[in-house]
Amino acid sequence: MRTLIFNGSPRKDGDTAALIYALCSRLHGEIFTVNAYYDGISPCTDCRFCMKNSGCAINDKMTDVYEQIKASDNIVIASPIFFSELTGPLLSVMSRLQTLFCAAHFREEKREQILKRGAVILTGGNDLGSQKAENTAQILLKAMGAADIFPPVCCKNTDTLPAAENAAALEDMERIANFFNGGCRI
Numbered sequence: 001m002r003t004l005i006f007n008g009s010p011r012k013d014g015d016t017a018a019l020i021y022a023l024c025s026r027l028h029g030e031i032f033t034v035n036a037y038y039d040g041i042s043p044c045t046d047c048r049f050c051m052k053n054s055g056c057a058i059n060d061k062m063t064d065v066y067e068q069i070k071a072s073d074n075i076v077i078a079s080p081i082f083f084s085e086l087t088g089p090l091l092s093v094m095s096r097l098q099t100l101f102c103a104a105h106f107r108e109e110k111r112e113q114i115l116k117r118g119a120v121i122l123t124g125g126n127d128l129g130s131q132k133a134e135n136t137a138q139i140l141l142k143a144m145g146a147a148d149i150f151p152p153v154c155c156k157n158t159d160t161l162p163a164a165e166n167a168a169a170l171e172d173m174e175r176i177a178n179f180f181n182g183g184c185r186i
C-alpha cells in the first residue's frame with residue numbers, strides 16, 4: 001500500500017505536522033510526503049504545454065509527484081487553514097495538477113483506474129468555518145483520482161489546544177489510518 005501526503009504547513013513541528021505524524025505512525029506500507037513550503041515545486045505558469053503534451057514543461061520535483069499520484073492507493077491533503085482556505089504554497093503546488101485536468105479534457109487520455117482513497121486533514125486556530133478549505137481539498141483529491149474520500153477532519157481551536165494534545169483529532173487520525181489500511185470508517 002502506498003500513501004501520498006501533501007503537507008501545506010510552514011511549521012515543521014506544528015499542528016498539521018503532529019496530525020500527519022499520528023497518522024503515519026499507524027499506516028501500513030510506503031509513505032511519500034510533499035512539503036509545499038520546502039520542496040521547491042514551482043507554480044503552474046499556464047504555458048499551455050499540457051493542453052497537447054502529457055506531463056509538464058516545468059522540470060522539478062513535481063515530476064516525481066506525478067508518478068506518486070499514479071502509483072498511490074491513498075492521497076492525503078493536510079493543511080492549516082489560512083483565511084478560510086488551504087495555504088497559498090499548497091494551492092501553488094496543486095496548480096500543477098492542471099496537466100491531469102488537460103489529460104481528460106484536452107488530450108482525451110484514459111485515466112488508469114486504480115480506486116484511490118482520500119482524506120482531508122485541516123487545522124485551524126479558532127472555530128470559524130472550514131467549508132471552503134474542505135471543498136477545495138476535495139476537488140483536488142478528485143482531480144488526482146481519489147474516488148472514496150473519508151469525511152474531512154478539521155482540528156479547530158489550536159490556539160488554545162494544540163493538535164498534538166487534541167484526543168478527538170488523534171482518534172480521527174486512527175480512523176483515517178484504519179480506512180486506508182483496509183478497514184471501515186468507524
Ligand SMILES: Cc1cc2nc3c(=O)[nH]c(=O)nc-3n(C[C@H](O)[C@H](O)[C@H](O)COP(=O)(O)O)c2cc1C
Nearest residue numbers: 009014015016080081082083084123124125126158
Ligand atoms: C496567515 C494566517 C491565516 C490564518 N487564518 C485562519 C483561519 O482563517 N481560520 C482559522 O481557524 N485559523 C487560521 N489561522 C491559524 C492557523 O490555521 C492555525 O494556527 C493552525 O493550527 C496552524 O497549523 P500549523 O501549526 O500546522 O501550521 C491562520 C494563521 C495564519 C498564519
